[in-house]
Amino acid sequence: MGRLILKDISKKFNDFLALENVNFEVEDGEFVCLLGPSGCGKTTILRLAAGLDSPTDGEIFLDGKKIAGTNKECGFVFQEYALFPWRTAKGNIEFGPQVKGCSKEECERISRHYIDLVGLRGFEDHFPHELSGGMKQRVGIARAYANKPKLLLMDEPFGALDAQTRNIMQAELLRIWEKEHISVLFVTHSVDEAVYLADRVVVMSARPGTVKEIFGINLPRPRIRTSPEANALRDAILRSLGSEIKRAASI
């Protein structure tokens, strides 16, 4: 469950070609990071996979089913959290189960499970504006998980957090992911983050966005951020990315 295939994806916005011939897969239960210069269409790929937009060319499959219209089998985690401000942490987490028509007890049971899983115990009844950035994103992650998705799409979820909180949240995310084992497609512009988190890193080229290189990260978890192997990988990815960033700047 949770195998995502992008096949010959192109996306045009009016005359602007954002993506061209994008091909890659996320295996069942795999953690894939999407890395690239800004404006290379990383977020567009997530939106296409979520069915919030449709590709101009090509097809996307989740577990063999072609995605057409909003893909309700994936969870989306947004950089700016996108929590419903009028709902408490618990209310946000229960949104998915509620619209699916779960009973009140069922919603309670699900939210309690994910509140515990992401470490929000004691903050259930807080409104988003009463929570710190890291706490908000815990709610965002729990809300996505509570919908029982086959695939988690994360759009720079820790981009707005300070460095320390960011490290903590990365470790937390891996802990949750190892427990629930749902495939993750994670967009970031941080090479550090990608090397720490991913099974594979997809490096994209700029304008039009396409897959440039894919790196496998076969390091055991928990990973040491400064191990020689991690440093070597970071170096290789940075070099691959560096030429793209230069190219993007010159366009």
Next chain:
Amino acid sequence: MKVDSGKKGLVINLLSLIGLVVLWHLLVILARENIFNIPFIRLRDVPTPVETWYALIGSLFTKTYGPALTVGILEHTQASLLRVIEGGIIAFIIGVPLGIGIGYSKPIGNVLNPIIEIVRNMPPMAWIPLAVFILVAGGSIFIVFIGTVFPIILNTIHGVKSTDLRLIDAAKTLGASGSQMITKVIIPSAFPSIIAGLRIGLGVGWMAIVAAEMVIRSPIGLGYFIWNMGELGRYPEMVAGMIVIGVIGYIMNISILLLQKRFVKWVD
């Protein structure tokens, strides 16, 4: 008017009101003593604050003098308030769904916007003749409705249109259907705007009812009361009625603000 919540602010707020009363008293006394007068204003005929106060106390309750019955200010106030509440409820029931429809659906907006843009520019007072000559009943409630419904519609449209698109995306990926999108995302998101519309609308409705009661000549209501007192030359009662109108309008405004604070806990 927004009253400062700090203690120091409260003192200044009170001093400001006291200052107004003192200035009012001085102007009337100086005019009566022929020391100072503002041209074209018969300041000597204006009641002093003290006279107004006694007039207010004296006419609070309904009284009978032999066969004659004088309706008290409290009863007039009740009548006016009831009209505003009735007109306001009708305006809310009609205005909110209209605003949601116009804000959410382009076709509905295209059909209704031109109508609303013309009609909302006819002030409630311009509808009074129609209410007097054509409507069989409920003329003053109708005037309140006209004054209240447009602020509600416009603020609802604004609230619906400013719904965060990311929240709509989030709800979509969480599986919300079209109608769930409206009930669980659009309406809660627009709620503070809708309440703001109600608040502004009731303010306009309150002004409109006073004007309507003067013209429609319903024998009860604060507008009727101050007009009637003016005609009878009982200026202290007239001014007392005016002050009651101001205070009631202020209380309505504050009550809705407090209600909003109580129910919309999620706005910082």
